[in-house]
Amino acid sequence: MPTGYYTHPSFLLHEMGHFHPECPERLQAIEDHLISHGLDGLLDRREAPPATAAHLERVHRPDYLAALAAASPASGYHPIDPDTLMNPRTLEAAAHAAGAAVAATDAVIAGELENAFCCVRPPGHHAEPDRAMGFCFYNNVAIAARHALEAHGLERVAIVDFDVHHGNGTEAAFRGDRRVLMCSFFQHPFYPYSGAETIAPNMSNIPLPAYSNGMAVREVAETIWLPRLEEFKPQMLFISAGFDAHREDDMGQMGLVEQDYAWITERLLEVARRHAQGRIVSCLEGGYNLSALARSVAAHLKVLMEG
Template identity: 50%
Template sequence: MTTAFVSHQDCGLHNMGPEHPESPVRLHAIRRVLERTGLLEQLTQMEAMPATAEQIKLAHADLHQTRLEMKLPTEGVVYTDEDTALCPDSLHAANLAAGGAVIATEAVLNGTVQNAFVAVRPPGHHAEYKTAMGFCFYNNVAIAACRALQHEGIERVAILDFDVHHCNGTVDIFQNRPEVLVCSTFQHPYYPERYTEIERPNIINCPLEAFSPPSDWRSAIEQRWLPALHAHKPDMIFISAGFDAHKEDPMADLNLEEEDYRWVTEKIMEVADSLCGGRIVSILEGGYNPIALAFSVLAHIEALSTE
């Protein structure tokens, strides 16, 4: 199994301050664990390139990028909401994050690799069609999914989100696009409390109470996600890979461990092998305990790269 690892050192330039949980340390921790275990050298390493304005507009309003650029400071930080700040290099990093997702998508579609993990920041799944929020400026997975749908032979895609927070931005962008299936497990009630009650055949929301056992999370995936995937028959699968449902993560109150992330990755791979030739692009979202994040990503990539 050929797995790409897509990243860029400049994703570390986005810095919202020393106390902010969405910090450059996250990517450093992931790379360090992958290097020390020897897994990184087994992967096809690719460098992200910035997304174009046209690619960003595939998932966002025409003026979304321009509005963010107008807020970009020359020094210090400027908050776009109470959780999300721009520093001078933030949009450079955000363009690389979205572009890395696109590059991974192209690599999988042209057969260079079987699947890919995109280790980038800032994350994306809270970014709505015309709104940046929740640490997110551009919706990386939505941009990549839209790009995939431009390819001949890609008529339906699925986005699977196991971040502890609901993927409000992804739902906002795709709620009226039946060719895109969006499945999400998330703690509820909890941030962002938007679009969690929406009912569409292509939107599978799976709320979980705080302190739910991992068995509840696994049951939601088996009973809700897997039947929806087999009914939808995607030509490609995208993963919004948030690891903040880990029991050691400070941001929420679910109780997953590394082996849960390995399990869900294996389940997704089984579906992908059955329905879409194994085509998977996984894109980093949350995860704010650097050690738990790094070892969860390790388990996730080990599963992705297993023959």
């Protein structure tokens, strides 16, 4: 079975101003790299549908969703915080980003796809049940994971987040939920200045100091993540695939390279094969150096395509 690749034209219409790092050019760089390296034709490309209100409300409070819709501007920008802004097409893009994750979950569970990568924006892992922040509006991975549990009846799912920033929104959505194991590393102290304290037994979130390299991250995976995942035996894996821990990305100060992302993906694929029938849905989060982002996504995809 092929690897699915979900995207949508609306992702290029959401923008937050000139020179904002979370920009449409991120997806264009990925697309250009996949085409130039002959990977584009090997993927099962699918257009992302919009998430429904029922999908979004599995994670986000209805009053939050209503307030966000009311704040959507007719023109120009509406600031959520100094770094997170809405333009008139933002919520359309965000709905399709969450919808990509839901549709990918459906297709992978149905056996139509081996696994899937959602090449989406805006990202999602900072979006809390009642708060947009950190470039994020809807929590794409959390919505997909809750969909797998509640619509498909899975009993155990795992979320692995390798973005340079702590996925505070995902943690807030699943803190204390025994059906979900969340594993991550993140630079600390660093935005959003959370996650360093263990606050629930289903969270395995590991803070690492600035300038940690790929070997440090691999050690975290080998000694902490993988034993927890083996014990948990997830029936499906979700990945918050942020590539801003790359050594060329100025958003953070960590030292990963493409081979590290490939290695992490290989280890997660092994877990998925043993316990989850190979089922993985991965969603793009951060990654702001365009060249490093495109190369890292390609490395990630090459491993998924071997699944």
